[in-house]
Amino acid sequence: MKKWFAAALLVLAIGYTIYGLTTLTLVTSSGRPAAGFFPLVIGVLLILSTAVNLWGDVREWRAARQNGVAPRHLADPEAEAKADTFGVDAHAIDGGPEFGRDVFIVFAYICAFVAIMKIVGALIAMVMFMLAFLFTFNRAHPVSNVIYSLALPGFLYGLFKILLNASLPTSPFGF
């Protein structure tokens, strides 16, 4: 996936630069830099750097495939820097078993939460998100899940809507 992310960045960088070139003015009539100048500088740097980055990631992936070695765990940059400083494997600081499927499920729930928020209102959307999340990952405690799913959204809705007077989507029932 790492190389695909790098490839996506390169495609976006090319798209960003081409779109900027076709829609923005680069230089004014008096020869001064215009709205498209800075984006062009950023775009060119992005294309060059993401291309080199993709090349490095593909090379790393090929080397791993040829050697039959699983690619090393990719910790976050902070953990990598810390691991470099302490001379230990980054995996020891930030790693362990990986739960990609759970990430996918949680992200799907978040998307659904945002998608229904305008339709059913913030309060009901929050309750539905919590019930779905807790009954997926914390099935052993159904009663506390229900209580928690009602109490937390109720508290946050009260805090934002009543105390902070924030504008939140309301349901057809008026809350």
Next chain:
Amino acid sequence: MFAEIVSNLSLGLSVAGSPEGFLFLVIGAFLGMIVGLFPGFGPAAGIAVLIPMTFGLTPTIAIIMLAGIYYGSMYGGTITSILINTPGESATVASTIDGYPLAQKGRAGPALVMQAIASFFGGTVGVILITALAPSLANFAASFGPSEYFLIIAVGLLMLTTMMGDNKFKGFISALIGFAIGTVGVDVMSGQQRYTFGSPELIGGVYFVAVAIGLFGIGELLHCIFNGQHREPAKRLRVSFRDKEFWPSKTDYHESRWTFWRGSVIGFIAGVLPGSGATLGSIIGYSVEKKVAKDPEKFGKGEMRGLVAPEAANNAASAGAMVPLLSLGIPGSGATAVLLGAFLMWGLQPGPLLIVNDPEFVWGLIASMYLGNMILIAMSIFAIPLFVKFLDIPYVNVVPVIVLLCVIGAFAINASIVETWILVGSGLIGFAMKKYGYSPAATVLALVLGSMAEETFLQTYIISQGTMSLFWERPVSLVLSIILVAVILVPIALNLINRSRKRQSAMQG
């Protein structure tokens, strides 16, 4: 000079010490401790997620509360470093080296008290130095032109990416992504729309809060889930300050008396330097303490000085990082970038003029840091059992709190569903960035500073008639240009030297 500082501080105390100021300072410090407690959820994420909760407040009180979250997290992060060998946030990693062995030796109580005292000492020394330095630096910076500002931004971002070890290049790309996102909206120089795709919601640009909450809040959360934190059982720990063994011995204080000073000064310097911050400060603080010790073999096995040094350093660094933020308007880390974003959201433009134009705000904030450190040391010692109880909460119950705060918070800013989707997209990108070695902090920093970087770059270009000669003609610019070149070339040179040495030793071997 001294009389002026005292009068400014008393003005600040009247703001921070008001009932409202004090209440939200306590809330901020308390929330900061909790933010620090949960591994994988740093101060940047904490501030970003909690920004919407400050909507009903005045700008000064809101920033006092957010700053309390920032430096409060430095206190909270060490509790887990000592008790479960898991740093609550990156600046407390160095504290695990001796903190956890101390707990294993049955000295968790003294370690927790000493870390609180060291944090207070470092934080207070840091704030005293801010009081002395920030106004002078602001006066000095008043003479800065666009070339100096552009170079400071460039040096800060490069230093931040240099900190990323093997991932420097990915850090550079992360910063460019931030600049690219920052170009969306109306161009300030010409008024032309850029990358808005005809959407009226994008004319004002991509709002930084939604991106910051997404990258730091949702991104970090997904990364924690990826590492299985939501499947881990809660840690059942008990600490009571009524135990006899809870308090440090006289030897602990005596042996660490110079460590407090060394850690604080080192940490403050690291904090002031753009891009380095509390993590590097604490690591250097620990390394220096070990080097100057007559008995370095004791370090790593439960040595109190090995805990005091990084703790004093990371708190002094968090204070030091406020100096460039307040006096130049340039943050040096992800957390201070989010703070800068909050400043801008409240209509406050940090920089040399802020101290002159809004002394109540600046001195209120500085005075609140004195008070905040006092509140935090009291909380850190007497409320340790309470904070340890927070670790009883399984992460699976923390996840929905963070998601709801992020989504509702992002929507509530401008009642915009587009911004809420930007939050969701940024969350996914933030997760991928963390997983594949990119730097969300560099992206946010570049996004917040993007318009300033563009403006100062173009001004330099126009003033120098396209030659960019301002970068070497003005003395401060010349020094900054040399630093910039050194930051780029020194690592490359060191890399080449190391390679040739390795080659030579391989040929000899």
